[in-house]
Amino acid sequence: MAATTTFYGAGGVLTAALGGEIDHHTAACLRTQIDEEIARRMPQTLILDFSGVGFMDSSGIGLILSRCKRMQAIGGQLRVRGTSPQIDRVLALAGIQVEKQEENNYGSH
Amino acid sequence: MAPINTAKITFLSRSSNEAFARGAVAAFVSQLDPTVAELSDIKTAVSEAVTNCTVHAYPDAVGKIELTVALYEQDKLVITVADKGVGIPDVEQAMQPMFTTGRPDERAGLGFAVMQSFMDQLKVRSHPGKGTRVTMTKYIRRR
Numbered sequence: 076m077a078a079t080t081t082f083y084g085a086g087g088v089l090t091a092a093l094g095g096e097i098d099h100h101t102a103a104c105l106r107t108q109i110d111e112e113i114a115r116r117m118p119q120t121l122i123l124d125f126s127g128v129g130f131m132d133s134s135g136i137g138l139i140l141s142r143c144k145r146m147q148a149i150g151g152q153l154r155v156r157g158t159s160p161q162i163d164r165v166l167a168l169a170g171i172q173v174e175k176q177e178e179n180n181y182g183s184h
Numbered sequence: 185m186a187p188i189n190t191a192k193i194t195f196l197s198r199s200s201n202e203a204f205a206r207g208a209v210a211a212f213v214s215q216l217d218p219t220v221a222e223l224s225d226i227k228t229a230v231s232e233a234v235t236n237c238t239v240h241a242y243p244d245a246v247g248k249i250e251l252t253v254a255l256y257e258q259d260k261l262v263i264t265v266a267d268k269g270v271g272i273p274d275v276e277q278a279m280q281p282m283f284t285t286g287r288p289d290e291r292a293g294l295g296f297a298v299m300q301s302f303m304d305q306l307k308v309r310s311h312p313g314k315g316t317r318v319t320m321t322k323y324i325r326r327r
Contacts, residue, residue, distance in 0.1 A: 098206075099235045100199035106290070130206070130224070132231040133294040141289050161224040168281075168297050 078105050078128070082112050089118035094127030097135040106138055110145065119151045126157030135162070136169045187254035187262075189215070194250050197238045197267065205234040205251055209263065212253045216261065216324045225302035226261070226322060232295040233265040233318045239286055241269025241316065259324040263303075264317060271312035279308065 078101035079094040091109055095101060113121060121142065125131070143153040158166065158173050166173060191212055195201045206227045213226055230251075237249045252264040272278045278285075279300075284293030300306050305321035 096203060098199075098202045098231055099239060100202050102290075130227065130231075132228050132235065133292050133298050134235065136292040136294060137290050140292065144289070160221070161228070164225070164302070165228060165298065168294055168301055169292060 077101055080105055080108050084116055084118060087119040088122065089113070089116050089120070090122040090124055092124045092127060096130040097128055097138065098130070098132050099134040102134040102138045106141070109142060113142075113145060113149070117149060118146075120154060121146050121151065122154045122156060124157045125155065125159070125162055128157075128159070128162065131162045131165055133165060133168070136165065136171070139166075139171070140169070185256060187256050190252065190254040192250065192252045194248055197242050197247050197249050197269075199235075199238045201249070202231055202234050202238060205249075205265075206231050209251070209253055212255075213261065213324075216255065216259060218324050222322070222324055226263070229299045229302045229320055229322075230263060230265070232298045233263075233320065236295050236318070237265065237267045237269065237316075239291070241267040243270065261322045261324055263320045263322075265320075266315065266317040268315040271314055271316055272308070272310040273312050275308050275310055 077095055078097050081092045083090050089112060093105065097105065123139065123142065139155060146153045155173050163173060193208055195204065209230045210223060210227050213223060234249060241247060247267060247269055250266045254262045256262065277283055279296040281297040282293040284291040299320055303320040303322045307319040310316040
């Protein structure tokens with residue numbers, strides 16, 4: 076099942092609404108699409124919204140961490156939100172805890 | 185001890201088969217009436233094991249992956265993922281969390297950590313040049 080991403084942005088905040096399943100196969104394409112959009116918009120904040128993601132394995136962790144590095148390299152920050160319990164389980168193994176609030180923050184590891 | 189039910193699938197080490205493997209195992213496991221959490225744990229562990237094969241087993245080539253699911257007495261599920269690829273020179277090192285021989289900016293090195301955490305038992309056997317066999321066990325608690 077392919078993974079999709081829809082971008083929308085306002086005032087320096089770029090949101091990538093992800094959908095489908097994120098694994099090694101689908102992460103490559105997502106990575107490219109997100110990086111292209113970051114380069115195009117140079118946002119201050121990138122929000123990865125996982126509300127539409129039904130499954131993610133540790134390939135998604137690689138995706139998140141390297142997007143975080145990319146944002147830090149341009150002086151920005153990354154936020155993660157909309158994760159399911161399954162995704163939270165996987166993130167916990169990498170020491171990443173997503174706060175269940177209006178605006179979720181990417182925790183340190 | 186012979187399994188009550190078992191199935192084996194063989195497929196190429198193409199990354200597009202990672203989702204196929206998850207779906208196939210989920211379909212088999214559904215007969216055990218697992219909880220949502222148990223099913224997602226199993227699918228994630230299978231995804232990691234199969235991904236290890238697609239990423240590492242056959243560098244610059246495509247080889248075969250053999251996945252077996254077996255159900256034993258007392259709801260014991262055993263899943264084996266095997267390949268005849270390059271093998272792992274140091275299994276203990278490979279199983280350390282965050283260790284990866286893949287691209288560090290892309291691979292988190294957490295595959296074995298996920299399998300260890302989400303399944304009840306994990307066994308890894310490998311011979312460089314001959315292949316690798318990963319055996320995972322989970323005891324399904326019926327609802």
